[in-house]
Amino acid sequence: xxxxxxxxxxxxxxxxxxxxxxxxxxxxxxxxxxxxxxxxxxxxxxxxxxxxxxxxxxxxxxxxxxxxxxxxxxxxxxxxxxxxxxxxxxxxxxxxxxxxxxxxxxxxxxxxxxxxxxxxxxxxxxxxxxxxxxxxxxxxxxxxxxxxxxxxxxxxxxxxxxxxxxxxxxxxxxxxxxxxxxxxxxxxxxxxxxxxxxxxxxxxxxxxxxxxxxxxxxxxxxxxxxxxxxxxxxxxxxxxxxxxxxxxxxxxxxxxxxxxxxxxxxxxxxxxxxxxxxxxxxxxxxxxxxxxxxxxxxxxxxxxxxxxxxxxxxxxxxxxxxxxxxxxxxxxxxxxxxxxxxx
Numbered sequence: 001x002x003x004x005x006x007x008x009x010x011x012x013x014x015x016x017x018x019x020x021x022x023x024x025x026x027x028x029x030x031x032x033x034x035x036x037x038x039x040x041x042x043x044x045x046x047x048x049x050x051x052x053x054x055x056x057x058x059x060x061x062x063x064x065x066x067x068x069x070x071x072x073x074x075x076x077x078x079x080x081x082x083x084x085x086x087x088x089x090x091x092x093x094x095x096x097x098x099x100x101x102x103x104x105x106x107x108x109x110x111x112x113x114x115x116x117x118x119x120x121x122x123x124x125x126x127x128x129x130x131x132x133x134x135x136x137x138x139x140x141x142x143x144x145x146x147x148x149x150x151x152x153x154x155x156x157x158x159x160x161x162x163x164x165x166x167x168x169x170x171x172x173x174x175x176x177x178x179x180x181x182x183x184x185x186x187x188x189x190x191x192x193x194x195x196x197x198x199x200x201x202x203x204x205x206x207x208x209x210x211x212x213x214x215x216x217x218x219x220x221x222x223x224x225x226x227x228x229x230x231x232x233x234x235x236x237x238x239x240x241x242x243x244x245x246x247x248x249x250x251x252x253x254x255x256x257x258x259x260x261x262x263x264x265x266x267x268x269x270x271x272x273x274x275x276x277x278x279x280x281x282x283x284x285x286x287x288x289x290x291x292x293x294x295x296x297x298x299x300x301x302x303x304x305x306x307x308x309x310x311x312x313x314x315x316x317x318x319x320x321x322x323x324x325x326x327x328x329x330x331x332x333x334x335x336x337x338x339x340x341x342x343x
Contacts, residue, residue, distance in 0.1 A: 002084055002085075002088050002094065003093055003094075003214050003215075003339070003340065003343045004084070004094055004096060004108070004214070004215040004216075005026075005028065005093060005094070005095045005096070005215075005216055005218070005333075005336060005339070006033075006096045006097075006104060006108060006215065006216065006217040006218065007019040007095060007096070007097045007203060007218050007219075008033075008093075008097075008098065008099060008101075008104055008217065008218070008219050008220075008314075008317060008323070009023065009099060009219050009221060009232065009311060009317075010049075010099055010220075010221070010227060010309075010310035010311075010313040010314050010317075011047070011099055011234075011306055011310050011313065012101075012227065012230040012231045012233075012234045012306070012310070013085035013098065013220040013221065013222055013227060013230070013310075014220055014222075014230075015097060015098070015220050016047075016049050016053075016097060017053075018220065018230070018329060018332065019057075019095050019097040020053055020056055020057050020335065021051070021329060022095065022329070022332055022333065023093075023095045024056060024057050025059040025333065026093055026336055026340065027091075027092050027093060028057070028087075028092055028093040028095045029058040029059070029060065029090075029092050029093075029094060029095065030057055030058070030059045030060065030092065030097050031059075031060045031061055031083045031084065031087070031089045031094055031095065031097065032060065032061045032062045032097060032098055033076075033079055033080075033097060033098030033099075033100055033103040033104050033107065034046065034062075034074075034098040034099065034100055034103070035071070035100040035102075035103055036263055036264050037049075037061075037062050037063075037098075038061055038062065038063075038064050038065045038071045038076075039063070039065055039066070039067040039071070039263065040063045040065065040066060040067065041067065041246075041249075041253075042067055042246070042250070042263065042267070042337070043246065043252065044238050044241045044242060044243045044246045045238065045243055045246060045247070045264065045266045045267050045270070046264070047234065047238070048062060048063075060079075060083035060086070060087070060129055061076070061079055061080065061083060064079070065252065067255055067259070068254075068255055068256075068259060069190065070262070073102060073103060073106050073111075076103050076106065076107070077106055077107065077110075077111075079192060080091070080096070080103075080107045093340070096108075099313050101313060101317065103318035105316075108215055108217070109119060114183075119160065119162050119165070121161050122161075122162055123158055123162065124163060125161075125299075126157075126158045126161060127154070127158065131152050131153070132150060132151075132179060133152050134154060134157035134158060134161065135149075135151040135157060138157055138160050138164075141161070141164045142160065142164055144268060145160050150220050150312075152265075152327055156261050174343060187266070214339060214342065214343030215326065216335060216336070216339040217320070217322050217323045217324065218323070218326055218332050218335060219317060219323040219324065219325045219337075220323050220325075220326065221314065221318075222318070225311060227307075228307055229307045231307050231310060232303050234306070235299060235302050235303045235306060236299065238266075239295075239299060243266070243270060244270060244273070244274060244316075247260070247267060247270040247271055247274060248274055250267075251271065251274070257271055257275075263300075264307065265305045265309070266302050266306070268300070269298060269301055269302055269305065270298070273293060273295075273298045313328045
């Protein structure tokens with residue numbers, strides 16, 4: 001049976017560097033549970049671990065997909081099982097590491113996510129509307145989904161409306177505590193309207209569904225003030241590393257502006273900033289207000305967006321009683337030693 005160690009936490013919390021140290025110490029390899037780091041060439045904006053770090057401990061599910069097409073959770077579920085099998089066949093321990101809650105729970109709890117064919121005609125109509133208009137439509141048709149969705153994400157708003165139009169009813173619920181999911185392909189989100197204070201422990205006291213072996217979940221959650229400083233420093237570092245050059249390069253290689261914006265808010269804001277500037281393709285156009293925005297304003301907007309993203313990540317994680325929250329590497333090592341002895 002497969003032993004599985006999960007290292008999770010919000011963006012900029014230090015989970016990747018900690019995971020490398022732990023995987024090296026406990027003869028492990030890392031499987032990335034990050035919905036953006038799967039994409040090739042998107043290195044700076046996703047905070048991808050460096051090639052040098054990947055040489056210290058082997059990493060899986062990084063740089064495996066073209067950013068021109070969407071990598072789904074169904075793809076991830078297939079690939080994570082394959083990666084885990086490869087690692088265990090070498091006599092090593094898989095470390096699932098990341099901050100994409102849906103990916104983590106899809107693996108650990110084996111969430112079943114059916115697929116459906118997109119309604120291209122409906123999407124074309126809805127894409128003409130603003131996020132505010134889309135959100136108002138969703139709120140009217142499915143008030144419960146409107147409470148949990150990211151109201152600024154047109155892709156998810158359109159997908160939610162697409163599901164309602166196709167099924168004639170609100171998004172149903174998967175067999176998982178507080179997890180609201182559409183029937184057909186949209187990423188589920190947690191609903192906290194009716195809940196106890198936390199997730200109950202798993203009935204098998206640690207045996208996750210993935211691989212049938214033991215699973216331990218270890219989390220990093222720095223204090224808000226500290227995390228906000230870490231996020232600010234990370235954003236500043238990304239600009240020094242060449243975030244804008246990376247975005248400009250992706251646009252010049254043929255990736256559509258709309259597609260780049262779907263990958264993440266950092267890329268969306270940076271792409272808008274670059275619109276109509278020298279070296280950016282003519283098809284990368286945005287509103288005039290972004291043409292006059294200063295770089296310092298852009299940096300601040302991304303800092304704010306990353307902070308809000310971190311808070312949403314913790315909304316998922318804070319209600320899971322299975323997670324062992326730690327403040328040091330020694331605590332993690334102690335938990336892992338005990339876990340490996342048990343399983």
